[in-house]
Amino acid sequence: xxxxxxxxxxxxxxxxxxxxxxxxxxxxxxxxxxxxxxxxxxxxxxxxxxxxxxxxxxxxxxxxxxxxxxxxxxxxxxxxxxxxxxxxxxxxxxxxxxxxxxxxxxxxxxxxxxxxxxxxxxxxxxxxxxxxxxxxxxxxxxxxxxxxxxxxxxxxxxxxxxxxxxxxxxxxxxxxxxxxxxxxxxxxxxxxxxxxxxxxxxxxxxxxxxxxxxxxxxx
Amino acid sequence: xxxxxxxxxxxxxxxxxxxxxxxxxxxxxxxxxxxxxxxxxxxxxxxxxxxxxxxxxxxxxxxxxxxxxxxxxxxxxxxxxxxxxxxxxxxxxxxxxxxxxxxxxxxxxxxxxxxxxxxxxxxxxxxxxxxxxxxxxxxxxxxxxxxxxxxxxxxxxxxxxxxxxxxxxxxxxxxxxxxxxxxxxxxxxxxxxxxxxxxxxxxxxxxxxxxxxxxxxxxxxxxxxxxxxxxxxxxxxxxxxxxxxxxxxxxxxxxxxxx
Numbered sequence: 184x185x186x187x188x189x190x191x192x193x194x195x196x197x198x199x200x201x202x203x204x205x206x207x208x209x210x211x212x213x214x215x216x217x218x219x220x221x222x223x224x225x226x227x228x229x230x231x232x233x234x235x236x237x238x239x240x241x242x243x244x245x246x247x248x249x250x251x252x253x254x255x256x257x258x259x260x261x262x263x264x265x266x267x268x269x270x271x272x273x274x275x276x277x278x279x280x281x282x283x284x285x286x287x288x289x290x291x292x293x294x295x296x297x298x299x300x301x302x303x304x305x306x307x308x309x310x311x312x313x314x315x316x317x318x319x320x321x322x323x324x325x326x327x328x329x330x331x332x333x334x335x336x337x338x339x340x341x342x343x344x345x346x347x348x349x350x351x352x353x354x355x356x357x358x359x360x361x362x363x364x365x366x367x368x369x370x371x372x373x374x375x376x377x378x379x380x381x382x383x384x385x386x387x388x389x390x391x392x393x394x395x396x397x398x399x400x401x402x
Numbered sequence: 403x404x405x406x407x408x409x410x411x412x413x414x415x416x417x418x419x420x421x422x423x424x425x426x427x428x429x430x431x432x433x434x435x436x437x438x439x440x441x442x443x444x445x446x447x448x449x450x451x452x453x454x455x456x457x458x459x460x461x462x463x464x465x466x467x468x469x470x471x472x473x474x475x476x477x478x479x480x481x482x483x484x485x486x487x488x489x490x491x492x493x494x495x496x497x498x499x500x501x502x503x504x505x506x507x508x509x510x511x512x513x514x515x516x517x518x519x520x521x522x523x524x525x526x527x528x529x530x531x532x533x534x535x536x537x538x539x540x541x542x543x544x545x546x547x548x549x550x551x552x553x554x555x556x557x558x559x560x561x562x563x564x565x566x567x568x569x570x571x572x573x574x575x576x577x578x579x580x581x582x583x584x585x586x587x588x589x590x591x592x593x594x595x596x597x598x599x600x601x602x603x604x605x606x607x608x609x610x611x612x613x614x615x616x617x618x619x620x621x622x623x624x625x626x627x628x629x630x631x632x633x634x635x636x637x638x639x640x641x642x643x644x645x646x647x648x649x650x651x652x653x654x655x656x657x658x659x660x661x
Binding site: 232233242245247248249252253255256259260272273275276279280283284288317 | 454463466468469470473474476477480481492493495496499500503504537
């Protein structure tokens, strides 16, 4: 086993955050695909006994769990290059706030766009557009959420760029129309090797969403 | 003549997230102005400084707002170096952050569910609290926190502040709801830690008196019970959607809230 191992699932946006961070830092690691449709591996169960979920980063045998915690760990364990969090405490607080927002608001509401139908879905769409506009405001005319440098919030949100097509198709709206700066940011992120290599193709995500919809009995 | 402090905290007296920030500021020996906020009739100040969530606590430092208690705690720790709350080692930090997130994402909602439910639902909620406490107890007895007086070691750290400010609700709910949440025999490590935590001077100065908390909890419980008996409640779509496939790794891997 290499010094750095990532237990992951190819389509997971949370796992992709970790892959992007490791690539930005140029860290060599072993990628291990977990068979999430089957049995959880003994290594996963041992490394994340509390949640039994990927992603898990194992560094010199010590497991780190939860994607945003893993990304911060990667930033702190390899501090000499490509900083993901800014140096100044206030900017760090802003970055942590918005990364958490991606989980608590963006992803949570985004999942309702494909899990729900009818009026509930329409309500989720309105809410999601509101969330996009907040991100649009926070991004402003910056190249990245981190400013000129690709940073923590960018890593947190970038994997969901592959999900834009699914959100738009399931709920019937355009992200480009609702938040043109965020849409442009998404394209800029895809030009980065670390992001392009990590993300799944939007068509593949749409297929996965179809599978999940069947599981939830939404059709 | 009072010097206007560069620090101002917008909070609510019965809010554990506010207590976390108050405690951290005290541990750092920092002076601050405090403004009590009405969390029902939200003030313009709260809307201005926390437009996204419109919630307390908000820490204003030289008029710049920082929100979300765990974000605020890390901001305080990074701005004022004395008496550090966060571990120095990156792995230790990751462990502390993990359990802070566990406290927010799993334990606190489970404890809240005990308070807002009754009958069979409450029994299930109590079981959930016990499940969560068992995981923590195990970590304290045999895992990352083995042999420590506090999560931070010999002194209170980030995780102590996060878990400690909120754990007093366990005793309050036990009395108001007449349920057993933290039995000292089942959770000896947790009990010992909480007792030591609550003995700290700064903690005693921060946490409101138990009788005030009891009165508050009884009031809220009464209101909840009268509301639920007079209105029809339907399970929100999100709760229904999230309730299915909870143990489904495929779904969680893609969609997991704690991923």
